[in-house]
Amino acid sequence: MNLTLKVWRQSGPSDSGRMVKYRVEEVSPDMSFLEMLDVLNERLILEGDDPIAFDHDCREGICGMCGMVINGVAHGEQVATTTCQLHMRHFEDGATITIEPWRAAPFPVVKDLVVDRSAFDRIIQAGGFVSVPAGSAPDAHSLPVRKEDADSAFDAATCIGCGACVAACPNGSASLFTAAKITHLSLLPQGQPERLSRAKAMVDQMDAEGFGGCTNTGECTAVCPKGIPLDTIAQMNSDYLKANAK
Amino acid sequence: MAVTGAVMVLFLVGHMLGNLKIFISRDSFNDYATALRTLLEPLAPYRTLLTIVEVVLAVSVVLHIWAAISLSRRAHAARPVKYAAKKSQAGGYATHIMRYGGVTIVLFLVWHLLDLTFGVVNPKGPVSTPADRMIAGFDPSRWWMTLIYLVAVVMVGLHLRHGIWSAFQTLGWANRNRYKALRTGAALVSAVLVIGFLAPPLAITFGVVK
The missing domain is CATH 3.10.20.30 (Beta-grasp domain)
Known part of the structure; x- marks a missing residue:
């Protein structure tokens, strides 16, 4: 060729x-x-x-x-x-x-095609973690998780943080990335204690970094190499609104 | 965007149902207009409820536009260097014309208020009954006016096609099991509103309603 x-x-x-x-x-x-x-x-x-x-x-x-x-x-x-x-x-x-x-x-x-994606790291640092001694992997049946929640959390957890969602979004929004990280933790038992404060901290950091706002165009999920679903953003919005209502 | 948009959609449903009274008779349409003004009487003075609704709507319109402008400004700030080539991967004409469509709708709204609410640009003038203004406004000789309304109402329909399901997503009430229903619902409500709003002007222009 x-x-x-x-x-x-x-x-x-x-x-x-x-x-x-x-x-x-x-x-x-x-x-x-x-x-x-x-x-x-x-x-x-x-x-x-x-x-x-x-x-x-x-x-x-x-x-x-x-x-x-x-x-x-x-x-x-x-x-x-x-x-x-x-x-x-x-x-x-x-x-x-x-x-x-x-x-x-x-x-x-x-340089050339290399961009600095440290902004994603700072979003993670703002709340993309669980403050519990997680230890080694627990026995699968020791902490029951609904099948639907496990599947949705896993779908979100497959995000590799490449930044394609930001690149594709006409608003330059990082909502799909942030939502994937928030959803991944907010659906699992280990993520519950910090669920709302996490959503608030991560979304606020995303905005502070200068990313645009989400207008639900769906361009992000269409290019996502891992097919992160758009409903993670609804999950993020739901947690964020609840965090602000408190 | 979502909350103010929802207020306006609810208003549009009521507005459309009111418009359809013209198919009963001019008097029915005028009586409906009077009823809007005398509702709550004698508990509250003439036009109390209508004024409240007008204020809520005006505030919604302003906040909706403010939200749209700030989203647009953030979007421009977030992408200072444009792509040499950019290809959309998510289909949806409706999604991509939200901003231009919104501007079109605002321009139309100004004209529409001057025409049928205040009667300033209406052939019957400000001192006339609502039904007279409506029927004179869409007179067959003014077919171009009907055409303007047709384009504007279709614009509103496209705006709502994206806007309605999008509001559910923004408020966090959407999920993968609901997307299909939400998108279908949004398209259905938009279609019903477009048909309901276009029926009276088209009927008048084609001489069905006189």
């Missing part, structure tokens, strides 16, 4: 950045998107150019490090797929592919 890439290049946080066009030739359809970028980067290094910086770690879709907006869609158009698990066979030979970093004020660009 031969491709034309239009990639966002930005040498550092203070650089204004620009789109740069590259030709990539002899791409195997079996390559992942990141491997295709590796091929381009090897060539750029040999030519003495600066390679394109992008985040990546496990390359098996579970760490949440990778992520870029591919042809206007966070992680590309393949549903429930991280960028590292996106394969080149989903693209046409000769296609032009636009690659941009997550765009959000709370996610400043570090």
Whole structure:
């Protein structure tokens, strides 16, 4: 496959950045998107150019490090797929592919396609934990959890914190991420004592970071590589309203 | 957004039911308008309840717009650099026109109040009965006015299609088992309101109601 890439290049946080066009030739359809970028980067290094910086770690879709907006869609158009698990066979030979970093004020660009997602860490620090000695995993039947709650909590817990929800949201809202973390804990017995204070602290931190507000467009859940459901946001809103009513 | 929106939806239902009185007769429509003003009499003076409703609605409209503007400002602040390419993945025309649709509805609301409430831009003028203003306003010769109302009411319908289920989500009453019912319900209520609001003007313009 031969491709034309239009990639966002930005040498550092203070650089204004620009789109740069590259030709990539002899791409195997079996390559992942990141491997295709590796091929381009090897060539750029040999030519003495600066390679394109992008985040990546496990390359098996579970760490949440990778992520870029591919042809206007966070992680590309393949549903429930991280960028590292996106394969080149989903693209046409000769296609032009636009690659941009997550765009959000709370996610400043570090370099090229790498953004600083520390804002997510601070949201977690605000309340995404349980203040009980959790110890080792308890026996499965020692603490009864309704099947529906266990399933919903697990769905929410699969969030890998990649930030695609923020990137896709027309409001630049981090509601799906924050809601996933809140729902994960608020449905389980261990999360009950701090349920309302957690929701309040995390939502307030999310707002303080400068993320936008949720207008229920559903763009987040549509691009989420883990398919975090939209009703986590309703759960978050419910807990947050109750916390404020107290 | 959710609470003020809900107030306005409830008002719209009442407003639509009132409008349909024109299908009974001009007198029925006028009597209904009088009844709105004399409700609670003699317990409270003329127009007490109506004035309260008007104040609640005005406050709702202002707060709703204020919330929309602050959401929009936060959204712009949260994404200072736009995407070179952006493709929506969640379908829904209604969702994407909430802000422009809202502006359209406000502009229409101003015209609508000048036309049928105050009668300033109505052919019958301010000193006339509500039924006369309505029937003169949508006279077949003024087909373009009916067209404006048609576009505006459809805009309201699209606004509510997203707005109604969205209010449940915002208030935390939605969940995965309810989404289908909420979305269907929102579409149904929107459709009923659009049909109910368009029936009188269309009937007048096409000469069914004279």
